[in-house]
Amino acid sequence: MNIKVIGITALLLAIPFYTQASAISELETEYKSQGAEAFSAAAGEALWTKTFIDAKSGDKRSCPICHTADLAKEGKHASTGKVIKPMAPSVNPQRLTEVKKIKKWFVRNCKWTLGRECTAQEKGDVLAFLKTL
């Protein structure tokens, strides 16, 4: 087979991983500048699976109630039932590739789940956890 074709194909295939790595590292730098320490995937996983109680409704909330326990699988939005594409970047290369999108969803999902915005440390930990998947 033509070496050029293989090379170009490999490059094209690598783009999602490259943009993902760059989006995450951009955010990590930003979080560090906001005072975060070294990020821990274990701490991120702990936050991801922790259950919070919503102050108003008394409902139990956590990240997996929308994204499911198995991040390689499709999730389901807890209030609307809409299917959410798998969260694990290894299954869904589109994940964690866009700084603006990640920021927006951190605001939405932290406020809804924890009842407050996440700290820079928490966000960095979650990303450290998610990128290993």
Next chain:
Amino acid sequence: MTQSQEQNSKQTPVRIWNIPVRLFHWTLVACFITAWLTRDNRYLDIHVFAGYLMTGLILFRLLWGFIGGPYACFHDFSFDWHEVLDYIKGVLNKKPPRFLGHNPAGSWAIYLLLTLGVLIVITGLLGLGGEERQGPLAGLLNYPQGKRLQDLHELLAWLMLCVVGTHLIGVLVESLLHKENLVRAMLTGYKPAKADTIAAASQWKTATVMVIMIIAGGVVWFQGYLTATPEQPYQPFVGPDLPDHDLWREECGACHLAFHPSLLPARSWKTMMAEQDTHFAEDLFLEPDTVAEIEAFLVENSAEQGLTEAAWKINQSIPKDQTLLRITEAPYWLKKHQEISDATWQDPKVNGKVNCAACHLDAAKGTFEDAAMHLPN
């Protein structure tokens, strides 16, 4: 088949009704029954097919009234009302004269049925075009005008049913009085008559062409059912393409179906976008220029614009001093879904009221065609 009172002794079966006349008669019966049974909009495609077939049949019969030969031609059964009255008097005296072709009363029923049939298909096509924006007259009338013609269409159908009923009574009475089975005669074409009576030709060539055309029409019309798969069920009536917008679809379609702007009035969308940080307990956290762009699209295509039947009716149903943030609270929506049980809403395949796409195949397009309604089973 004894014809005791007949003056002459020798009676043999003579063909009175040629095949096209009989085919026309029974196919028209089938069309009428089918159209009646499919008047619920959910079966609109079948109903409309019955309507087109009826149109074709009536046009054929009008032509056949001039070239169809003995007993089929209009001049063989053009009676004035004196003759009709005389005939009815004969029936009342239990001694109606016998006509081999159509009798005067029967012929008037035929003219009435043909006229009603023509009016019914015309009002049907106008209604279909105005109310559903479908068919050859799509968009000629607006929604409320289409609705009025639809009401007229229904009224005419009831009238036609009455005439059909009268016609059936007439057939029964005459069959009894003459001790002859007129229904069978319309099936076989033969009636007992003197041997030297003019007989109708079978006209089987014309009849074959008719059958081929009906079958071909059916195959073309319903072919979508042949190519449908469970994932992609057939949608007979695809609604018009509604305005779309990428940013709106992406942002407003992330947590739920992107509800089309035509489903709520402009005032609802303005309020919703102004309160986007407390959107049903979610902070949408949209940037101001994103908000402005989406809001412009929502307002421009809101329910007031009447882009669909649903849009028009939703807007009509909401009191002008109310600003609803939920489509599922609009009186029209509530009315349309009142028969759905809680068990259905909670069914995992349905997954709640806001999951419109579970039952409406065209929810993402926003058209909400009746024919695209498809309860998951």
